[in-house]
């Protein structure tokens with residue numbers, strides 16, 4: 068993460084906040100008891116060796132998507148940069164929606180991005196549900212201190228009395244219950260004596276507060292539900308807005324970074340932690356919530372609800388379908404974690420909402436892959452090229468560099484023989500204007516091999532070209548003296564037909580045909596509502612049988628290469644068999660989308 072090194076480093080206002088805090092020594096006196104806990108657990112402990120603590124707090128109710136990658140790289144990146152730690156915390160306080168499958172995939176994706184919650188001799192992987200005891204104890208404290216009460220209004224009355232943006236709310240008739248009554252009622256709520264919704268525990272703040280979130284927000288509700296971690300132990304569950312600040316405080320988080328929609332919650336976040344700190348329950352200085360704008364990208368959707376719909380309704384094959392904007396999908400497709408990092412650095416962090424063009428993500432990926440990936444040859448749409456003056460049965464080796472900018476990565480032999488595969492589009496019997504490859508009478512170089520002169524073609528009964536004929540010029544072998552003496556315009560890739568092997572290759576295109584799937588478009592009737600599913604690209608996946616250079620047979624799952632002239636391709640991590648890799652096209656060499664369909 069070297070933003071400083073790049074001349075056009077984008078703004079990251081959060082760095083400014085952290086640097087000011089570090090300069091002021093704001094967190095220098097913080098203690099860390101080795102694991103999360105209330106103030107008393109940290110009080111006698113040594114000073115925290117972590118300069119800052121951040122966290123990534125996913126709710127395990129779905130797979131992570133590209134937007135989460137921004138948050139992960141930001142939080143782990145800041146911790147790394149400033150000598151701090153970043154915690155991975157499963158925000159699993161909601162009993163209904165969480166599943167182990169999601170926990171596992173989140174762990175895998177965070178690791179895949181190269182982020183670690185194990186650093187400085189610590190293992191900072193936490194589950195918010197492990198804090199239920201502390202949360203309930205803190206609620207008891209708030210009741211005792213007069214800061215919380217049990218409300219027994221119906222949900223309807225509660226809603227009606229909440230007021231609006233322009234009108235203050237009205238106090239609940241239960242707002243002035245005695246502390247003893249509140250304690251007794253909350254005890255009975257916890258004991259499971261009441262039905263769901265019969266009572267809620269609310270913070271007592273101000274029903275006339277201009278910010279609706281401060282009008283006595285609910286902090287505990289009754290839910291007779293089994294929780295994946297705590298089973299049937301609890302009959303009440305904390306509200307997210309109550310749980311989250313407490314999780315941060317117990318973990319001694321210094322900078323609690325979240326997306327902009329939580330901005331209106333910040334006053335309650337601060338109110339709650341102030342009250343708990345007054346009671347000596349959480350350590351000062353308190354964590355600071357900082358909001359940034361979420362990532363939005365064109366041509367994809369980034370909402371768990373929509374992603375679930377794509378999977379459930381079988382518009383894609385699975386959560387890790389290479390077309391899905393999930394991190395599991397990105398990994399399977401073959402995108403590079405370093406490409407995510409480069410992209411995240413480039414877009415920066417701000418408070419302004421923006422829609423970023425998907426091609427910027429692809430460009431970052433290409434830039435990384437161009438540097439890291441070895442080159443190989445693949446013929447995706449094979450057509451026979453017969454060299455009539457090359458001896459049948461003869462084979463010679465041509466040397467192809469593994470990376471043109473890195474000679475130290477060596478070369479590999481490519482067998483050359485009389486019958487080759489070339490791309491069908493590299494031959495035109497009647498050349499279109501500007502066509503510079505093979506056409507009767509033209510010369511082209513077979514990359515790493517010889518210059519050939521096209522002599523004609525064979526056709527089947529329907530007139531389709533089934534083979535191209537040529538002569539080779541023996542003095543022109545690449546790497547030999549005088550090889551360049553013959554002028555050519557085209558430069559083609561090829562494979563020896565007897566040595567290449569046929570393999571399945573999957574070509575992916577964008578999953579949606581429009582930049583903002585489901586959004587209204589210019590000229591739409593006022594009452595027209597669009598469905599993002601109607602914008603799905605029906606041709607987002609094509610399977611072909613391609614001819615690949617022999618060495619690719621040994622590609623390991625997830626290994627990625629640049630197929631010359633085509634793009635970047637990775638061996639599928641699920642469908643590849645030993646000796647029989649199946650390749651996914653990650654991205655083409657250049658952005659080809661603009662020209663589509665024209």
Ligand code: ATP
Pocket residue numbers: 123124125126127133134135137138324325326360361362363369370371372
């Ligand atoms: P979604 O809105 O897609 O359902 P979420 O916010 O409910 O996502 P969480 O599991 O609660 O998903 O998110 C974990 C963290 O990831 C949160 O801190 C959240 O702010 C952040 N996050 C989610 N979506 C984005 C995004 N598009 N860009 C940046 N950060 C995001």
Ligand code: MG
Pocket residue numbers: 126
């Ligand atoms: Mg959420």
